Every structure is written in structure tokens, then in C-alpha cells.
Amino acid sequence: MRPKPHVTEVTAGVKLSHPHLWDGHRVFKLEEGSVGLVAFVAIHSLRQCSWLGWPAALGGCRFKEYTSSEAAIADVLRLSRAMTYKAALAGVLFGGSKTVVLGNPKRLKTGDFLLALGAAIQEFNRVFRVGVVKTGEDMNITESDVAVMSHATAFVNGKPRFLSGSGNPAPFTALGVVEGIRVSLEHTLGPDDEPIAGRTFAVQGLGSVGLPVVHMLRERGAGHIWVSDLDESCMGKIIVGEERDAVSYLAPGSVGSLNGTEVFVPCAVGGFLNERVVAELRYKIVAGSANNQLADEKAGDLLHAYKILYAPDYCINAGGLINITHEDHPEGYNEARVREHILLIPQTLKKIFERSRAEDVPTYRVADQMAEEIIKASFIKP
DSSP: OOOOOEEEEOHHHHHHHOTTTOOSSEEEEEEETTTTEEEEEEEOOBEEETTTTEEEEEOOEEEEOOSOHHHHHHHHHHHHHHHHHHHHHHTOSOEEEEEEEESOHHHHOOHHHHHHHHHHHHHHHHHHOSSEEEBOOBTTBOHHHHHHHTTTOSOBOOOOGGGTSOOOSHHHHHHHHHHHHHHHHHHHHOOOSSTTTTOOEEEEOOSTTHHHHHHHHHHTTOOOEEEEOSSGGGGGGSOSTHHHHTEEEOOGGGSTTOTTOOEEEEOSOSSOBOHHHHHHOOOSEEOOSOSSOBSSHHHHHHHHHTTOEEOOHHHHTTHHHHHHHGGGOTTOOOHHHHHHHHTHHHHHHHHHHHHHHHHTOOHHHHHHHHHHHHHHHHOBOO
16 A cells, blocks of 8 residues: 655745745645655645636646755746746636656656655645645656556646547647747738748757747748757758758757847757847847746846847747646547637737837836736735
8 A cells, every 4th residue: 555645834934945936825845755755836826717616726747856955945936936927828727836856757757656746746635725736747747657647646737648638738839839939020020921931940959849849830831940959869850851951950059149040949948048148149039938048137138128029938838838728628628729729829929029019128027017917817826
């Protein structure tokens, strides 16, 4: 018989140790000693979810070898707050939460560990009682892992299609990114029936989102696409033939200063857009799926000053979030309904761009303001 997970609320201590990072609801620590499970769950906000009949929050489960528990707590607080803002602009019926699991996934992540994690999430929801808190895929937690966890908890989304889930969210994230690129080009270069056709792009990162972005851009008639990845063999992922002729590999260190290319599409790690990198950019637009692209506010202010249109990351990359929330739709998951919802992303970006232009305010600040207006009106905050 599996040991019962231990769930401890640590909100009071977090407020003392991280007063400038936490303005959310509650934080919990999850433990199960037999498999070495230690995790933290942060609930930043809740939103009344008519689909579930309860206040609810949603955020992925990140499995990472943190340097300390304090580093993990700081990360879960920051990420759960970001999920609140992302959920607000995405128009989903969930607030923002996040789960982080401490440890080396290559060493710890077994079937028993994932079942214990699922059981801990189930027990946490029993203890929480105030609402429903769900989790799903994120760093080092895959669709297959979610499938295993679902045997021990009802509080996961992103299950495979054969388990009546929404499947891999990456293609839907990519769809939102490409639609966001389309509206970014229209805003920058003027209306066009096919704004992507003939344009040039630099895509950083050919992972689960970057690769479908490249293919979608080509399907829409993109001109030359430069791709950059730490793994040079990434070019082998590009479809051979005509597709390969239109795509070239670019060394990672030179992606920022590429002349003659119009759109930079960051789909790798975040935090890389600092003052130095922004000063070297030669693009008209920055629009990609990477999280937390701006190293700090100064980088966002410089993009605006240099007249480089920045599509706020947590708006343009919300397609995957939208996809997994639709698992809870009262009529069941429907891909056509999901795609229709994702088309709200370019509409929201258009509003951000127009307000930024009218008020001469950086787009990232406008996105935050718009999200905060929605949060104040519709979210349950402490």
C-alpha cells in the first residue's frame, strides 16, 4: 500500500521570507518520503469556473534540480503569478497556480514517483478545499507523465487523447504564436491578405513549439527562415526537399544581429532579452513562444524606444493553456472549439499594439495593465 503524502501549508513562512514576491492566496509543500518527493504548489489566484462549478486555478508542473528549497519557492511564486496574468489575457475560466518538483528528473522520475506525485496533488486538493487546483505538463513533465499521474489524481489536464484528454499542447501554442506573428506584421507593415507570405524570419529553438512554428510559417508562404538551436542536428528535423531549401541554420550567438530579417521568433529559454542583446537586434518584430523573454523592464522599454514591436510572451504563447483548459468544457473536448478560442490571441495582441501606439507606452506594460484590469474585475484574490 502506498504511503499517504504529507501536505503542509507554508504560506505564513513564505510571506515572511519573500514579502516582495508574494501577493497571492496560499502555498503548500508536498512530500512523500518513500520516493523522495518534495514539491511546492502556489495558488496565486482563483477564478469562478462555471465549467467545474468551483473556483479554480491551473498551472503546469515543473520538475527541476533547484539549488535550494528557497530557490524553488521563489520560482513557484513567480511562475504562479505569471500564470494569473496569462490566464487573464487568454480568457480562460481559471486563475493562476504552479507546481514545482525538486530533484533530478533523470534520477527520480519513475512510474512510482509519478504516481506518488499524482497522489500528493490529489491529497493537496482534499486539504485545500477552497477550490480546484489543477496541474499538467511543463519542464520535464510530459504528456506521458501526465497520463501516469492521472491514475492517482483527477486534478491533471493535458492527458493524451486516448484518455479523453487534449493531447500535446505544443501545436496549439505554435498556432497562437503564428497567429500572433500575423497580426504583428499587419500592425507594423499595414494590412495584407497574406502578411506572412514572403517575409523573413529567425526562429530561435527547434523544440516542441519552434519546429511546428517553422512548418506553419512555410505553409503560409514565408520567405527564408533562419533557425538557431544549440543542437546543430536540428536541421535534420526540417522536412527535406523544398522545405530544406527555404531554411538555413544560424549559429546561436549571431541570431540577434541578423541583418535583413524582419521577425525574430524566440522559442527557446527565457530571460535572454537584456539591454545588450536588445541594442544589437536588427528586427522589426519580436514574437515567439519563450516564457519570460525580457530579462528586466529596461529591456522592454528599449524595444519600445528602438521601435521594435514586442508581442508580450504570456499573451502570444497562451495557445497551449487554452487547449488544456478545454478538457473541462461541459460538452467535452473539441479541437474546433479550441482553435476558435485561440483566435482570440491575435485580437488581444491587436488591442495591446493599438493602445501602445496611442499612449506611447511599451507593449509589455500595456499587457500588464490590461491583465490587471481583468484580474481586478473577475479573479478571486486575497
